[in-house]
Amino acid sequence: MKNNSRFFLHRLTLLAGLASWPLLAQDATPTPDSPPSIDELLPLPVEEPGEQPAAQAPLAPAAQPRVQLSESFAINLVNRLVERGVLTQADAQDMINLAKADAAAAAQEREALFTAAQTAAEAPPASDDEVRVTYIPEVVKDEMRSQIKTELLREAETKKWLTPQYELPHWVSTFHPHAEFRVRYESITFPGGNSNTGAFPNFNAINTGPAYDETGVLFAPQLNTDQDRQRARLLLRFGAELDLDDNFTLGIRLGTGDTNSPVSGNQSFGYANQTPGGAAQQQGGQFSKYAIWLDRAFLRWEPVESISISVGRFDNPFFSTTAIYSDDLGFDGLVLSAHHEVYEGIEPFLVIGTFPIFNSDLHVASNQPAKFESKDKWLNAAQIGVDWKISKDWNLKLATAYYDFRNVEGELSSPYIPRNIEDPGDTDHTRPTFAQKGNTYRRLRRIIADATNNNGTINQFQYYGLATPFRVHSITGRLDYNGYEPVQVSLLGEYLRNTAFDAAGLEEFAVNNRGGGGAFDGGDTAYYFNLRVGKPLMEKRGDWNAYIGYRHVESDAVIDGFNDQDFGGGGTNMKGYTLGAAIALSQRVQIGLRYFSASQIAGPQFKSDIIQLDLSAKF
Template identity: 25%
Template sequence: MNFKLRNIVAATLAGSALMSFGTSAMADSTFDLVQALVSKGVLTEEEALPLLKGRENDIQLADKKVKKAAKLGMSDAIDNATVYGDIRVRYEDRSGTGATTGADVDETRERARYKLTLGVKTESGDWYTDLALAMGANGRSDNATFGKSATTNINDKETVFVKRAMVGYKATDWLAIEAGRMNNPLYTTPMVWDADLNFEGLAEKVNYKMNFADLFFTAAQAQYQGDRKDFSTTGDTITTELFAFQGGGRYLFNDTTSAKAALTYTTYSHNTSNSTFKPGIGTDGAGAATVPGAVNAAGTAFVPAVAAKPGYAIAASGVNDLDTIEIPAEVNFMANSSIGVRLFGDYVYNTNADDRAKHSGLAAAANGSEGSDDSAWMLGVMVGSANDFKSFEANKMVKGDWSARIWYQDVGVWSVDPNAVDSDFMDSRVNMKGTTFKAQYNFTDNVFANFAYGHATRKNNTFGAAGAASDLALNLKDFDLVQLDLTYKF
């Protein structure tokens, strides 16, 4: 088929859907039939062209569309490229009660915020990529605040950073290998991993279909803190790696009911002689570890520990003595022909919690973990409208759809990595428990609003509500969060 006819047929089949020029005649069966006959060798190109006689206007319009589309060039090696992203604006109110110095005080932080994500995915044979840009140097949040701060103004522009830069290879029908800065490859929940966080390293993903079951196995090796340097004299630097192994499956009981669950083991490897990885929960202002509310000789009360996110320098909330077993799960079913229900939960147990407590340097933890400080759990339910079960299960919402979810979570101080937990509903803290409600309504297929409210309290008052990059500068006793979002996806 010559270039002109091939492009005419392609534009005819996809023109109105992709270009939105509203020319319905471009998608009729005549062109479909001509293309099929030529591709099968029934007709030659010369024999096919007369069949299009009388459609000159359509042909000219198709040629214009092809030329217009050709202005956006693409390498011949690329089979497909998809641009995606979203713009979100948010109103947020965070408030809490807790100690800074002396007696407990209240703190409220009210902000209007926005975020931008812009990415492109490509495919080339068995290879594929994902490149995305977003605001926010801290990987746990892509948000920027209106006016930035009390010391800057609206004229200051935000910086855009690399959010993802991943290359993948589909080795077989069931094995894919990915390398670079990538989406979290594990099935998990925000109780353990903030949804904005990415992995940096390698991931091997196996997916195997067996009758009504979809089995999966994922191995991930992440460079948590990198750039190892070994010198014969001085100046050595260490690295920290994260290793995760997950196996699980999804089982379809019938056309309206499914279940999904996984078992995950995560561990960290680093030089434990580096004291900066000590999982301290705070200091009394004089450098000595203490418990919330304690006051040193200078009258300075407990201050919560602060740490950085994965991939950056780790401060007091270290990752030593973290060997966790996680079990996330969900059950999806249709309550009736238009309403779907999801029951979901997560459970985490740190097998090394006693050592983590002992190595914290806190006198109160010298005898090991207390109660349920070695574990974390979540349980919730979601209800939403759905045109069919498949769409509901995949969280594909269109115009007029709605959903509402509520969950409770309880996170022990020694149970999970404090540098990775959700930055919103528990203010990036561990040793917190509470309830969150979140609802969504779609105005169109790609424009929707979210409302969320969460309330949490400190779980064990023996220790502080330790956090990494928390938004409130308090050793929290209680915490409330209100968010209202408007999101446009493209």
């Protein structure tokens, strides 16, 4: 029992001694050069081991002498235990001897550690590659922590340390959804002086409906030139890209639209499509549901970072402006894109593609035993350019392109006599299936005059095709200045010319774009400029941009069915200004205002002013 109590008290004394160290340091802090001695820690007289303590008679509590005080917590504790009769004086002396030996060992160990640290600090580097650091700034510590964290997370992802018990399928991490939503208020006004006497036939309505009888008592479908309109419109697109193995990407997008127009995804609230006779169709109106169209569907392969091949229906792959291609236009076909930095800051690029525009019905004409020859339409195009970072603040992108539209012009049919409005000509399918306005048109049917049509005075059922071929050359450039970051100043310009246009050859059979005296007045040239100031990307609330632009697009410079749908109501044969500004309400929501002032170039007066207020969101 005595040995157990001595062992317990021995450990208790050691703990008490350790606890007393800070108290000693407050009174007389020892320095590494002169560590405290054991005698200073244990001030009471201590007998050497082996000596027998003198026998002492226990004192009555009332007769006990005052305990000898010490600055050591451990000594005082032992003395108080003797005073209380918990320990005998012999046990106490034994405990003090043990504490003395432990304290001496601790002091020697502390002195050895201090000596080693001092020697290491004074020693020179072992070699030129060895660096000793005695102080690390907080910024360096933060950077080290960040790097260690990044490396641990990368290793955790590689080794799947953080993989949950029920892991999601692999394709979920390769699925990248995106969406766009826009609500628009649009005001369309027509200044006084526009012609409303039948000078603006709607060739798209004619060519997509029953043939028009030129000798009839009814006007052909006409464009609105004099009645102001307001409308609210909706645009919604949603889609995704899915990363496949071996650098393949699958993309799809669905979207709204009044019709399947290639240049617009707008759906007018309450709008009901109508036939030329005015009969309502099923799309829209009276809170009816709206149609969703397949807007994009493609497969893209990128064998290396600088080359991509896409097939299907995808965004415009060319560097161009809305003077030739609408921002909403999708391209069907196959395209190869390549770019490579040949010198620091100089990166040439190349785009080559072939795109089917129209494929004749397999059974054309469906109501004839003998079928008609197919007249498929194609666009073959190539563009070469360079992206040049001139300096820190200046960047220039310049390109030239050649767009060869094959078989898009209308062809005159073989001579025949239409028996009724549904009796086709063998070139009816050369008419465009979609158009806006502005291109020059010609008649397609060569109708024989005989007794059945009263020598050509009745039953002249007619369709119309484009009067000229289109082989368009373009030069496109954009100059960016970033010296006012985060504000950018950007100038975009494009020059276009249809080299297949022959004004003299069109004089004979053009049915529109005629000026004073009835002479043909169309043209083959277009140019476009736009100056933009502000943030190129709307990334946070308060980001803004503003722009001003001018364009001059003659009647047959480009195909009117593919270019901007907003300026002047869409199409060609228009010139004028564009003003606009936008501001971000949040990272993904913005509000914008645009104003278009346009007037017709050739033919009777046609002017329009359009204001659009947009609230849009996307992710």
